[in-house]
Amino acid sequence: MYKYDQYDQAMVDARVEEFRDQTRRRIAGDMNDDQFKPLRLKNGLYLQLHAYMLRVAIPYGTLNSQQMRKLADIARKYDRGYGHFTTRQNLQYNWIKLEEAPDILAELATVEMHAIQTSGESIRNISADQYAGAAADEICDPRPWAELLRQATTFHPEFSYLPRKFKIAVISAKTDRAALRWHDCALRIVRNEAGEEGFEVYAGGGMGRTPFIAYPIRDFLPAKQIFSYLQAILRVWNLHARRDNIHKQRMKILVHELGEEEFRRQVEEEFQNFLALGTDFPQAEYDRIAAYFTPPPFETGLSEEIDRSDPDFALWVDRQVAPHKAPGYAIANISLKPIGGIGGDITADQMDVVADLAERYSFDDLRATHVQNLVLPHVRKADLYTVWQVLREAGLADANLDLVTDVIACPGLDYCSLANARSIPVAQEIQRRFADMDRQLDIGELKIKISGCINACGHHHAGHIGILGVDRKGTENYQLLLGGSGAEDTSQAKITGPGFDEAGIVDAVERTVERYRDLREPGERFLDTYRRVGLDPFKEAIYG
Amino acid sequence: MRILTGNDLKTGAVIWWTGQDWSLHVEDASDVGDHGEAVLAREDGARRVNGGYIVDAEATPKGPRPAHIKDRIRALGPTVRPDLTLKPADPTAGDWVI
Amino acid sequence: MGSSFRFRDDTPHEEPAVTLDAFLEQEDATAVRLEAGEDARQLIPYLDRLQLIEISFPRFRDGRGFSSARVLREAGYKGELRAEGDVLIDLIFFMRRCGFDSIVSEHSLNPVDVDAALNRYHHVYQNATDNAVPIWKLRHG
Numbered sequence: 001m002y003k004y005d006q007y008d009q010a011m012v013d014a015r016v017e018e019f020r021d022q023t024r025r026r027i028a029g030d031m032n033d034d035q036f037k038p039l040r041l042k043n044g045l046y047l048q049l050h051a052y053m054l055r056v057a058i059p060y061g062t063l064n065s066q067q068m069r070k071l072a073d074i075a076r077k078y079d080r081g082y083g084h085f086t087t088r089q090n091l092q093y094n095w096i097k098l099e100e101a102p103d104i105l106a107e108l109a110t111v112e113m114h115a116i117q118t119s120g121e122s123i124r125n126i127s128a129d130q131y132a133g134a135a136a137d138e139i140c141d142p143r144p145w146a147e148l149l150r151q152a153t154t155f156h157p158e159f160s161y162l163p164r165k166f167k168i169a170v171i172s173a174k175t176d177r178a179a180l181r182w183h184d185c186a187l188r189i190v191r192n193e194a195g196e197e198g199f200e201v202y203a204g205g206g207m208g209r210t211p212f213i214a215y216p217i218r219d220f221l222p223a224k225q226i227f228s229y230l231q232a233i234l235r236v237w238n239l240h241a242r243r244d245n246i247h248k249q250r251m252k253i254l255v256h257e258l259g260e261e262e263f264r265r266q267v268e269e270e271f272q273n274f275l276a277l278g279t280d281f282p283q284a285e286y287d288r289i290a291a292y293f294t295p296p297p298f299e300t301g302l303s304e305e306i307d308r309s310d311p312d313f314a315l316w317v318d319r320q321v322a323p324h325k326a327p328g329y330a331i332a333n334i335s336l337k338p339i340g341g342i343g344g345d346i347t348a349d350q351m352d353v354v355a356d357l358a359e360r361y362s363f364d365d366l367r368a369t370h371v372q373n374l375v376l377p378h379v380r381k382a383d384l385y386t387v388w389q390v391l392r393e394a395g396l397a398d399a400n401l402d403l404v405t406d407v408i409a410c411p412g413l414d415y416c417s418l419a420n421a422r423s424i425p426v427a428q429e430i431q432r433r434f435a436d437m438d439r440q441l442d443i444g445e446l447k448i449k450i451s452g453c454i455n456a457c458g459h460h461h462a463g464h465i466g467i468l469g470v471d472r473k474g475t476e477n478y479q480l481l482l483g484g485s486g487a488e489d490t491s492q493a494k495i496t497g498p499g500f501d502e503a504g505i506v507d508a509v510e511r512t513v514e515r516y517r518d519l520r521e522p523g524e525r526f527l528d529t530y531r532r533v534g535l536d537p538f539k540e541a542i543y544g
Numbered sequence: 545m546r547i548l549t550g551n552d553l554k555t556g557a558v559i560w561w562t563g564q565d566w567s568l569h570v571e572d573a574s575d576v577g578d579h580g581e582a583v584l585a586r587e588d589g590a591r592r593v594n595g596g597y598i599v600d601a602e603a604t605p606k607g608p609r610p611a612h613i614k615d616r617i618r619a620l621g622p623t624v625r626p627d628l629t630l631k632p633a634d635p636t637a638g639d640w641v642i
Numbered sequence: 643m644g645s646s647f648r649f650r651d652d653t654p655h656e657e658p659a660v661t662l663d664a665f666l667e668q669e670d671a672t673a674v675r676l677e678a679g680e681d682a683r684q685l686i687p688y689l690d691r692l693q694l695i696e697i698s699f700p701r702f703r704d705g706r707g708f709s710s711a712r713v714l715r716e717a718g719y720k721g722e723l724r725a726e727g728d729v730l731i732d733l734i735f736f737m738r739r740c741g742f743d744s745i746v747s748e749h750s751l752n753p754v755d756v757d758a759a760l761n762r763y764h765h766v767y768q769n770a771t772d773n774a775v776p777i778w779k780l781r782h783g
Contacts, residue, residue: 026553
């Protein structure tokens with residue numbers, strides 16, 4: 001993985017001192033919160049319901065064992081012994097003190113980590129396919145481009161006070177594991193007929209209160225011109241977005257108002273300006289970065305055999321293990337969704353266990369996923385049983401990837417000051433309702449995503465079944481949505497009808513699932529059946 | 545009744561206005577009547593509170609109970625982590641929130 | 643209240659800045675003020691004549707002026723480029739990189755803090771409108 005050089009290290013070190021100074025000025029009264037808020041947000045520091053919350057960037061979802069152990073140390077020393085993996089490959093701490101935040105950033109900087117631009121109206125942490133560098137179906141590792149863009153967009157002088165947040169994702173496989181087109185700018189690496197590397201570019205996606213799926217703005221952009229093109233997009237948006245209504249300032253709104261064709265035209269015009277300025281990083285710099293992502297020294301001649309004699313292990317292998325590009329290796333997914341637990345939460349001790357596993361069995365490589373799970377990307381098939389035993393001991397061996405209990409949920413009203421309703425208790429109740437493993441397997445792939453408010457951090461627009469918590473005259477109420485997808489068959493879920501209370505929404509989910517079981521044809525996932533039969537049969541099941 | 549809440553500037557902890565000072569416990573909150581804005585302006589200026597606001601609450605024998613669930617969750621702690629609330633030893637504490 | 647910082651050696655231009663509309667109607671004005679949201683490219687035909695362009699920052703969160711400044715510098719403008727309004731310390735580093743060489747803030751900014759903010763980062767990752775050499779160039783010579 002990427003290693004900081006003196007320049008990268010100096011940059012994060014200077015950032016720590018800058019934030020220390022800003023925090024000092026705030027506590028001394030030289031700034032009010034209105035002035036301080038944008039600065040703390042650019043360092044990932046929110047004020048939440050119970051305390052400050054710190055969001056740490058995990059660039060393109062990749063981290064090593066040393067970094068994971070540092071995250072565990074911070075959880076113990078400055079928080080309450082746990083952390084929370086988010087839907088954008090970040091990690092959040094929920095119980096942070098402002099006066100200690102600069103020290104935490106300083107600790108992160110010692111392991112080449114930071115919280116730069118993890119919030120606020122800035123270019124956010126760039127997400128990527130969690131199987132990058134391991135996936136059997138990828139064209140190339142997308143992370144060198146993500147790292148190049150991380151540097152290019154860090155402290156960008158023109159784009160540090162944007163109209164709203166700006167999210168980028170990069171993948172290089174046909175299978176989309178990164179919710180690509182739900183980003184403001186989505187990049188998929190492709191090769192043209194001449195074999196040259198380039199990007200398929202999508203623009204104007206995003207969830208929130210006005211969801212849009214990013215549209216294809218460029219079929220093929222030569223890879224080395226990506227920074228020019230990205231800056232062109234950002235400049236058109238920065239100059240022309242509304243500034244009078246924060247709910248209408250995301251780029252998707254501008255794209256919608258200008259129209260796709262006109263937005264593309266303006267971007268192309270600005271693109272020519274940037275090309276002429278020579279701001280693109282040279283090939284030598286790409287090559288330097290890419291050298292850090294050369295594949296680890298995979299052994300050859302390994303056995304493909306997995307001893308499945310332990311049925312619990314066999315079940316875990318069937319659910320959690322994905323094909324690897326190197327013979328004899330596998331990708332192992334670690335579920336952070338135990339039945340009745342808090343999705344995405346992980347204790348400091350569990351972090352240490354996972355760090356040890358990564359170090360011993362996965363070339364010191366670990367990934368966070370946007371569905372709030374973890375991945376050991378390079379495990380010898382022969383080691384899977386040992387890995388599973390260690391995970392089981394640590395309470396991390398649930399076998400529910402992409403099943404009905406693998407629920408995405410935002411922190412909701414239990415933690416978040418924006419939330420209108422709690423998300424986690426609903427997720428837990430759904431998990432308990434469907435806990436039976438045979439029932440989960442019978443239902444098959446079913447992605448439930450829950451948000452506690454319209455900001456949609458729980459990706460409810462992209463759920464096969466989505467749940468949106470709202471405030472109905474001071475009480476929690478939940479709307480049900482069906483038919484969304486964050487995969488390569490991206491679609492936006494539709495609301496079924498009137499909302500429910502907490503018990504009612506779980507019943508409604510169960511009725512939806514049972515109707516699917518009645519209607520499905522052989523081999524059909526829930527989403528396939530929904531797309532074939534439409535909303536009406538489900539509405540009838542839900543509302544009678 | 546109307547009570548005042550916010551977060552401690554340095555620690556972020558949820559705090560409630562007692563009439564003289566800030567407390568971690570909503571039970572200590574006092575009715576500010578129409579003086580809420582004035583108290584908040586003064587306390588914000590003194591940097592003793594961050595993001596302060598006025599909350600409608602019901603006076604009960606056990607002390608003020610905020611009208612909105614969000615403020616009741618703030619007063620107690622996350623309902624999904626009773627061990628991290630202000631009343632970890634009381635298994636029924638969550639009932640007060642809902 | 644208020645404070646100003648100038649990063650040019652020439653004599654400050656004395657003519658008051660006129661609005662964009664007024665400027666476009668006059669033939670001899672040499673100083674203009676752009677409000678946030680006004681199109682900087684309308685000034686491009688007149689850059690040789692202009693000696694002062696003032697760009698308004700009505701609220702510090704409104705970053706349109708950063709793009710306007712770069713558009714003007716990229717088009718070859720050499721005169722004074724002033725950021726005026728709700729300018730806070732932490733914006734000034736970025737403003738300098740986008741080509742501003744004069745700051746008139748409605749706030750009383752402490753010159754020591756401004757100096758610290760301008761000198762905190764010794765290197766930058768990307769080209770902009772200043773002379774800073776991007777890190778990738780330092781890496782590869």
